[in-house]
Amino acid sequence: MDKKKNTNREVKKKNRNEVFRYICRNGMVSNPDISYALKLSLPTTTQITKELVERGLVDETGEMESTGGRRAKALAVSEDAGKAVGLDITKNHISLVLTELTGRIVKYERIFLPYAARDDYYLEVNQKIALFLQDGGCDRENILGIGISFPGIMDLEKELVADSHVLGVNDLPFSSVSRFFPYPCHFLNDANAGAYAEGIRSENRNRFFYLSLSNTVGGAVYSDGKLEQGRNFRCGEVGHMTVVPDGKVCYCGKYGCLDAYCAAKCLIDGRVEDFFERLQQGEEEAARLWEEYTSYLAIAVNNIHMVLDCDIVLGGYVGSCMGESVQDIRDKVSKRNTFEEDTSFIRTCRHKTGAAALGASLKVAETFMEQV
Numbered sequence: 001m002d003k004k005k006n007t008n009r010e011v012k013k014k015n016r017n018e019v020f021r022y023i024c025r026n027g028m029v030s031n032p033d034i035s036y037a038l039k040l041s042l043p044t045t046t047q048i049t050k051e052l053v054e055r056g057l058v059d060e061t062g063e064m065e066s067t068g069g070r071r072a073k074a075l076a077v078s079e080d081a082g083k084a085v086g087l088d089i090t091k092n093h094i095s096l097v098l099t100e101l102t103g104r105i106v107k108y109e110r111i112f113l114p115y116a117a118r119d120d121y122y123l124e125v126n127q128k129i130a131l132f133l134q135d136g137g138c139d140r141e142n143i144l145g146i147g148i149s150f151p152g153i154m155d156l157e158k159e160l161v162a163d164s165h166v167l168g169v170n171d172l173p174f175s176s177v178s179r180f181f182p183y184p185c186h187f188l189n190d191a192n193a194g195a196y197a198e199g200i201r202s203e204n205r206n207r208f209f210y211l212s213l214s215n216t217v218g219g220a221v222y223s224d225g226k227l228e229q230g231r232n233f234r235c236g237e238v239g240h241m242t243v244v245p246d247g248k249v250c251y252c253g254k255y256g257c258l259d260a261y262c263a264a265k266c267l268i269d270g271r272v273e274d275f276f277e278r279l280q281q282g283e284e285e286a287a288r289l290w291e292e293y294t295s296y297l298a299i300a301v302n303n304i305h306m307v308l309d310c311d312i313v314l315g316g317y318v319g320s321c322m323g324e325s326v327q328d329i330r331d332k333v334s335k336r337n338t339f340e341e342d343t344s345f346i347r348t349c350r351h352k353t354g355a356a357a358l359g360a361s362l363k364v365a366e367t368f369m370e371q372v
């Protein structure tokens with residue numbers, strides 16, 4: 001009997017989660033829309049949305065356009081339901097993003113603030129967040145949580161940043177970071193956060209590999225709403241995949257890693273946008289660097305594709321800025337590919353700015369939806 005009760009409660013919760021998520025993702029909707037899309041009966045749907053309205057999570061915003069017959073009530077996620085913050089920590093900058101539960105970006109900012117493993121650094125980050133929210137006209141009480149993206153291996157079991165070469169951090173407990181922020185904190189690896197931003201609100205449910213090409217090279221496997229973590233939370237760490245036996249030294253101390261050939265700094269020591277501008281203008285040195293860069297990148301992309309047989313999304317600074325130049329990589333992969341000629345499985349990321357911060361904030365939003 002108790003078991004049956006529990007199951008009923010679980011089904012109710014699952015339905016409530018799905019209805020709330022549907023409303024968050026689809027803007028203004030009606031009970032019949034939800035009922036039809038989620039294959040729930042109209043009375044069940046109406047009961048759930050009534051409850052969500054009573055809890056202040058959903059607003060009745062008037063009536064839908066009539067399609068003949070009685071007009072249906074229009075429902076939308078409430079402004080007061082809360083917003084999420086994403087914080088992307090990198091060596092020299094922090095990026096902040098404020099998003100609504102709908103996924104809409106309210107505000108984005110990138111701030112120069114070199115990382116330091118000290119209290120005053122986190123105190124300053126917290127201050128920047130407070131100012132950022134103030135400028136965005138958002139009350140602290142309205143914040144559901146903050147998603148924090150780190151460039152390193154995140155051990156989600158032991159709850160610590162296991163290793164970040166870039167920041168010079170080892171075994172840093174999440175709690176020693178979260179204690180500086182007056183919000184619930186969620187931690188993600190930067191490539192995972194980028195992959196999450198790419199996948200979570202997309203209609204395309206197919207698995208993809210997100211290749212993050214920034215100051216370091218990383219990656220993540222995203223499949224149907226989830227990130228593959230791997231046994232040691234290192235799934236997708238392709239930056240340390242060997243592309244040249246005994247090649248250039250990598251920051252990890254080994255030789256010939258992809259990172260040594262395809263980090264953004266291999267193209268330019270500065271703004272990646274400037275590099276692509278020079279490439280567009282036909283500058284010789286830029287063309288030579290791009291030729292070399294894409295030769296190594298094509299090896300990596302082809303290898304990843306051979307293992308996973310899925311779309312490869314090029315993200316990070318380089319993926320975000322390369323635009324039409326993605327075709328050069330497609331052409332080189334095509335030459336290496338044993339099986340296919342069509343290389344449309346290689347594409348650039350959807351979110352060109354602040355993808356990691358966005359992914360971190362969407363993680364907060366999704367976690368909230370799961371608890372509704």
Ligand SMILES: [Zn+2]
Pocket residue numbers: 239240250251252253254257259
């Ligand atoms: Zn390496």
